[in-house]
Structure formats: structure tokens, C-alpha cells
Amino acid sequence: MRRFGLLQYPEKESLSKKIFNQYFKLSSINAKYDDIVIEPRKFDTKVTEYLESYDGLNVTVPFKEDIIKFISPVEDAREINAVNCIYQNKGYNTDWKGFYNSLLDTDLKLPILLVGAGGASKAIIYGLYKLGIKHLILVNRTIEKAFKLKDFFTTKIDITVESFENLKEVMKSSKTFINATSIGMFGESFNFSSEELSNLSLIYDIVYNSTALQKQALKNGIKLIDGKTFWYYQAVENLKIWGVYDEVKFYETFVNSKFN
Numbered sequence: 001m002r003r004f005g006l007l008q009y010p011e012k013e014s015l016s017k018k019i020f021n022q023y024f025k026l027s028s029i030n031a032k033y034d035d036i037v038i039e040p041r042k043f044d045t046k047v048t049e050y051l052e053s054y055d056g057l058n059v060t061v062p063f064k065e066d067i068i069k070f071i072s073p074v075e076d077a078r079e080i081n082a083v084n085c086i087y088q089n090k091g092y093n094t095d096w097k098g099f100y101n102s103l104l105d106t107d108l109k110l111p112i113l114l115v116g117a118g119g120a121s122k123a124i125i126y127g128l129y130k131l132g133i134k135h136l137i138l139v140n141r142t143i144e145k146a147f148k149l150k151d152f153f154t155t156k157i158d159i160t161v162e163s164f165e166n167l168k169e170v171m172k173s174s175k176t177f178i179n180a181t182s183i184g185m186f187g188e189s190f191n192f193s194s195e196e197l198s199n200l201s202l203i204y205d206i207v208y209n210s211t212a213l214q215k216q217a218l219k220n221g222i223k224l225i226d227g228k229t230f231w232y233y234q235a236v237e238n239l240k241i242w243g244v245y246d247e248v249k250f251y252e253t254f255v256n257s258k259f260n
């Protein structure tokens, strides 16, 4: 049996575990996907054990950068300085590629406002750069982290940092709004009025569950790309890298899963 898994901390039942296991079953692939929890202080001593015993791995918060010294990152993962997929000791970043692929049929209207400056945001900025976007506005609660990303991507994309307090104001003149924070995941919400959203043509909310923002987009007739769609596109890239991708079966599993 082939073994795949997700390195994470703290413990959280992942969408990947649920959907990949359903997919392996439906496709008669002899494989299993586990959620693997490692305490951050034990990461350096424990991780090699998993690298040796698993056929392929995903990596999430808080290990996407820490893993790099144990594997060989491919060029784009090195450029983002984050790895979320591993196969045969190579490290990939499928977040940016999934984000990129999810927008190939979308005419992105400018200006683009991105909220969040964590790991996912890094991959999204890189994806926007690869889509040919030259400028974006970045807002983060901790503004220093937004400036850090601006510096990190300075040769690739022009970033204007705005404070979290200015979010609603900046939103009014933006056309595309991307939420790459966890707002909406644990019950909190942005509390935008319909009027504040009225200039937008696209809301891209990467949170996995159905958030108040996502419901508002639908109610106001604004095109929505949600976190499950983002997950799907990056998951496809993982399966391709691991050599276990069946387009029809995976799509079927995804649309029939209880999460849709």
C-alpha cells in the first residue's frame, strides 16, 4: 500500500485526508492518506522518519519553510521559500500553481486587493505574478508582515501596503478582493456592507468552509471562487506529482464529497 500524509501542527482533521481517501477508494488505488501531527520542537528529529516511510507528503502550517532544509526544493518553491508537497525528496509548491490554474479562465479586473500575509498569501502573490499581474494592494492585521512580503517580492511585483484599518476604504475602489486570512474559519467575519462590496467583480476567499463573505458574494451577484475550489486545484497538482491522478475520478470524488 502506498502512503501519503500531511505534516501539520496542531492536529486538525484535514480536507485532504477526507477527500484523498475517498478518491483512492473510488479509483481502486491501493493507498492511504494520514494527518500527521508533529510538535514544532520535535520537527527536526521526527521529520526524516516520515520522509523515509511515506511515498508522498503534504506540508502545512507551521512547517512549509522549516521543511526546506530536509529536501531539494524545485525552482518555484525556492523562489517562494515554501514547500507544501514532497515526492522523492523534491519539494514543490502546489499552492501557487493551484491558485494560478483556478484563474486561467477568469478575466482578473484591477486593482486587486489581497488581505493576509501568511504562508498562503505568499503563494498567491507568486501566482498573481505568474499570471502577469504587475501591481496589487496588500493589507494585513500585522502590517510589518505585509511590508516583509513587499520586500520579498520586490523584483517580481509592485505591492502597495495599506493598513487593516483602511481595509473598507481600499475595498471601495478595488475590483478583485482576495481573502487569504483565516477570517471566517472560526466564526469571525469581515462585516462588509453590500455597498462596500458593490465595486467588486470577483471575491476569492480561500477559507475552506462556507464563510459569511462567500454568502455575501453570492447574495450580491459577485463572482465567487471559494476555498474548496482552491483546495481542488492545488490537490490536482499534488496527485500529478505523486503519479496517482485520474482526472475524471478525482473530479467525481470532489463534486460528490459531502463538502459541496
Ligand SMILES: NC(=O)c1ccc[n+]([C@@H]2O[C@H](COP(=O)([O-])OP(=O)(O)OC[C@H]3O[C@@H](n4cnc5c(N)ncnc54)[C@H](OP(=O)(O)O)[C@@H]3O)[C@@H](O)[C@H]2O)c1
Residues within 6 Å of the ligand: 061, 095, 115, 116, 117, 118, 119, 120, 121, 140, 141, 142, 143, 145, 180, 181, 182, 183, 185, 188, 206, 207, 208, 226, 227, 228, 230, 231, 232, 234
Ligand atoms: N483552500 C485551501 O486550499 C487553503 C490553502 C492554504 C490555506 N488555506 C486557509 O487560508 C487561511 C490562511 O492560511 P495561511 O497558511 O496563510 O495561515 P497563516 O500563515 O497562519 O496566516 C494567517 C493569516 O490570517 C491573518 N489573520 C488570522 N486571524 C485574523 C483576524 N482575526 N483578523 C485579521 N487577520 C487575521 C493573519 O494575520 P496576522 O499576520 O496579523 O496574524 C495572517 O495574515 C487559513 O484559514 C487556511 O486554512 C486554505
